[in-house]
Amino acid sequence: MSSEASLVPPEIAHWFEGRGWRLRRHQTDMLAAARAGDHAFLVADTGAGKTLAGFLPTLADFTPSHLAGSAAAEGLHTLYVSPLKALAHDVQRNLMTPIEDMGLPIRVETRSGDTPSDRKLRQRSKPPHILLTTPESLSLLLSYPESAEIFAGLKRIVIDEIHAFATGKRGDLLALSLSRLQALAPGMRRCALSATVADPEAFREWLAPWGEIDRVRLVEGEPGADPEVSILLPQDARVPWGGHAAAWAVPQLYEAIRANRTTLIFTNTRFLAEYIFQLLWDVNDDTLPIGIHHGSLSKEARRKVEAAMARGELRALVATASLDLGVDWGDIDLVVQMGAPKGSSRLLQRIGRANHRLDQASRALLVPGNRFEYLEAQAAVDAVHEGQRDGEDFRPGGLDVLAQHVMARACVGPFDEAELLAEVRSSLSYAWVDDAAWNRVLSFVATGGYALRAYDRFKRIVRAPDGTWRLTHPEHAARHRLNAGIILDAEMIEIRFRNGRSLGRVEEQFAASLRNGDTFRFAGMDLEVEAMRDMDLIVRAARSAATIPSYMGARMPLTTHLAERVREMLVDRPGWSRFPDDVREWLEVQDWRSQMPGPAQLLVESFPHGGREYTVLYPFEGWNAHQSLGMLLTARMEAQGLRPLGFVANDYSLALYGLVPVDDPGALLSPDILTHEFVEWVQDSHLLRRAFREVAVIGGLVERHHPGKRKSGKQVTFSTDLIYDVLRKYEPDHVLIQAAWADARERMTDVGRVGDLLDRAAGQLVHVRLDRVSPLAVPVMVMIGRETLPAGAADDELLLEAESLAEAAMDPSKG
The missing domain is CATH 3.40.50.300 (P-loop containing nucleotide triphosphate hydrolases)
Known part of the structure; x- marks a missing residue:
């Protein structure tokens, strides 16, 4: 045998x-x-x-x-x-x-x-x-x-x-x-x-x-068939300058749906899922069965769509990351990625939804929203074909999560702290926890911390005479189970018909902007607001609607690996020959009129436009890092008398604008900006408050739910802001302040990537002064004044403005 x-x-x-x-x-x-x-x-x-x-x-x-x-x-x-x-x-x-x-x-x-x-x-x-x-x-x-x-x-x-x-x-x-x-x-x-x-x-x-x-x-595992991945280009072969929705592709996308058995269409946000879904229905002359799936839909709606896909009844499904992973629908023969993929591993995961068989090549189509997204898509395709993967690094486990776990253990019954600590340290994520950190977490769960210990509502566990820890009252167990969790979306409001049927949820901030009689589009339906009752938005069917709910969900970050590939592509001039004519021309004119940002360089361009002075940086470190740096740099510009008016950022570049030209960007970008100024900015901005709000909920300090009712987002914010102010004044080293700082530095601001950017600036900053906008600056310039709009909401206007800017940037007679 x-x-x-x-x-x-x-x-x-x-x-x-x-x-x-x-x-x-x-x-x-x-x-x-x-x-x-x-x-x-x-x-x-x-x-x-x-x-x-x-x-x-x-x-x-x-x-x-x-x-x-x-x-x-x-x-x-x-x-x-x-x-x-x-x-x-x-x-x-x-x-x-x-x-x-x-x-x-x-x-x-x-x-x-x-x-x-x-x-x-x-x-x-x-x-x-x-x-x-x-x-x-x-x-x-x-x-x-x-x-x-x-x-x-x-x-x-x-x-x-x-x-x-x-x-x-x-x-x-x-x-x-x-x-x-x-x-x-x-x-x-x-x-x-x-x-x-x-x-x-x-x-x-x-x-x-x-x-x-x-x-x-x-x-x-045994290797499978190589995926077949291509990039969809407009029929006129002109990749758009601006926009992220890739709405231009909908007629071609519909033809692809008609030509295949089942097409799975991924978007990066819930807004884009609803937006693309509606555009597809607008051109669906054959009344093909097309569905939508995202995390804000009711579980009944999600299950209905999942079952229909499993039975092979849908010709297309528009989805978010809610269907990224593992779902085994063998009849999918094409996967479409709308917009930039943001990472080779994420793209490979989504491509794998097609065919889902090891011996058959998965077919995928990438649809870039603009020219930078075309480069990113090409970089991701190259990485997939070369077998290169990317992903996030491990970091020390969060103290707010540890506090939640300690409370969960107390709900089981009395525990010995030495035994629990040994258990906690047996995981890589928490092997770093020393006695001091452990005692601070225990103290927090027991009393809320030094500054809050006078308040009985924060006293959840107590040391018993035998040395074990136990709950101060049995009701804390029920309250813990009602509020425990890690996934903290923005506060949501349920959408219901008058008969009580739930359609899903929208963010409280969006719902608060609606009045009786207003209309909006959700789950492919046009809805009219009838009333707001408690935490429910009561609706009925409407004849038409234009507004689509926007969501505060986190942006998918551009991975460092893809960013490096895009930078390498920009200086690989022989490699430009494989790009579409308009993309190649864009890069060639940029190279002629200004300079290309090299892999180890930080290119900074300055130019006047429309009565303002612009400074555009090309770090390729992702939106989060650029957003943080933009806030820091505008504060420095103000201190130096450069009269800033604002900034906009995308994954590839950062544009600062003001009334006075920036002659020495190196002075703005000195590395000490990440010491005193960064700390002051974070403490004085909403960033740390928001991070504290999240860790306070995860750590159990603030409860979102009570039996039979739920706090509104405003109530949670009010409670956490009050506690935050008390702790900053009386206990600035509180365990949750520390946890909030860890979140703010490592996740919300991508401070490590900002540091890498500043290192490049100190070593190889290249400053080019121009008489007008450069071709590479056009994609970020068209965002000015529209950065608060949901992606896709103003695509037509963006394209018109982009063409106007591009005409100025690309005109060789003005070089």
Whole structure:
């Protein structure tokens, strides 16, 4: 008998044979890792059967040949954790096929925020064999007193699409949950799956219990067919100067939908999903079934669309990142990315939704909104073909998440702080926590901190005479479970018809701008506002509407890897020959009239336009970094008497404008701007307040929900702002102030990338003084005055203004 045959139960081998499949090498390797008692990290292309590979050891444990006549044990055997609810439901649907075909005695259920409360209650008393859940729902389940019984027999945990959340706060929460599970079930083995990671070793280290990285087996999948990726160009071959919606492509996109069985169209924001969906319906003369999917739609609407896609009933689906990961719809034959991809790994993930088979090439079409986005799209295509990946780096776990975990542990029952600290430190994310940091977190959970200890409402845990910590009152457990979580969208308002049917949610800020009789478009429907009742927006069908809700969701950052590629493309003059004529001409005129920003340089251009003086920088460090730098530089300009009027930024450049020319940009860009001025700016701006608001909610200091009601966004902001002012005055080193600073520096401002930018400025700053706008400046210049509008809302005006600016920039007679 071969070694492979000895690993694979005959029932599983026969099932594969019956479907005309063969077991892939990485699938048998996962069985081998489980047989050896090792943890495993599987990296394999989309369509390689990763999820099935992750579950094969579980299925093997329930085969008749393994059970040998014994009944399958009751209780939870395997946990599956995914970043998306949709993915968990899709996995359940696909997992039932082999279970039913082989007649295995396995019960599979999902648990998320959408799961009915009666089912959640039953799962705690009679858990299924396989539970599919999310990091947040797992943390909540671990907060119940019966959690020790629920998880005592746990054999495996399978973490899908680990790259999507391990490096962020959801990863912090999951890391703490893994440590807790390992303490409850010492024999539990960890398994993680991913298609797109740049540094597998970093993820192996994150996955491992502390000191056990040698027991995490790296399993690499068989290579699949290379994807077929192309960039859609306008029929007149002129890529737009400005705009991000790529609305110009809708007629061509519709023809692509007609020519394919099923097309999945990705956008980077919910606004763009609604906008492109509506434009497609405007040209849908054949009345093709086209759907929409994003996180603000009601769960009923999302499930309806997911089911229709699974049945092959839709010709196209417009979606956001809500369907980025893992969803296995084999009939999708084309994936479209509207706008810039922002990263090669993200693009590869989305491309993999097409065909979803290892031996068939996935087909994808990228649709750039402007000329810089064309370069970014080309850079991403090159990276995909070269097998280059990108992604975020790991960073120390957040103290606000740790505080939430401590509170969850207290909800279970009394705990010994030394035991809990050892448990916490057993994860890579929190191995850094020293005694001082731990005591500050405990003090915060117990009293709110030094400045707040006089208020009873912040006293949640207390040390008992036996030295253990326990809740001060049982009601704190219910309040914790009602408010715990990591994902903090802007405060949302429910949209309902008069009969109570929910359509989804819009942000409170948008809803507050509406009056009775106003109309807007949502989920492809035109709606008229009837009333605002409590936290519900009551609507009815309208004949027409123009407004589409905008959302405050985070911008997808341009990865450092793609930014470097774009910079290299700009100075690779022979390589310009593969670009469309208008893009090549744009770069050639820029090179002739000004200069190209080299990979190690920071190009700064100054020129007059329309009675103002402009200074345009080309850092390619992403919108967040440019936005932060713009605020710092305008403050410096004001201090130096340069009379700034404002700034605008995109992912590629930053434009400052004022009344006085900037003759020495090097003086503005000195590295000391990140010391005193950065600190002063952050403390005096809304940035730190917003960061504090988020960590205060995550850490449990401020509650969004009370039994039977929810606080409005204004109420949460008012509460956190009051506490923030108290702490800044009386306890500036409070644990949540520290956590807010960590967020502000590392996420919201991309301070590391600003530092890299300033290093380049100190070394190789190139300043070019021009008599008028340069070709490279046109895309950012057209944003002035419109930067607060949602992307796509003013595309026609942007294009008209861009052509006017471009005429001045590209006219050789004025060179």
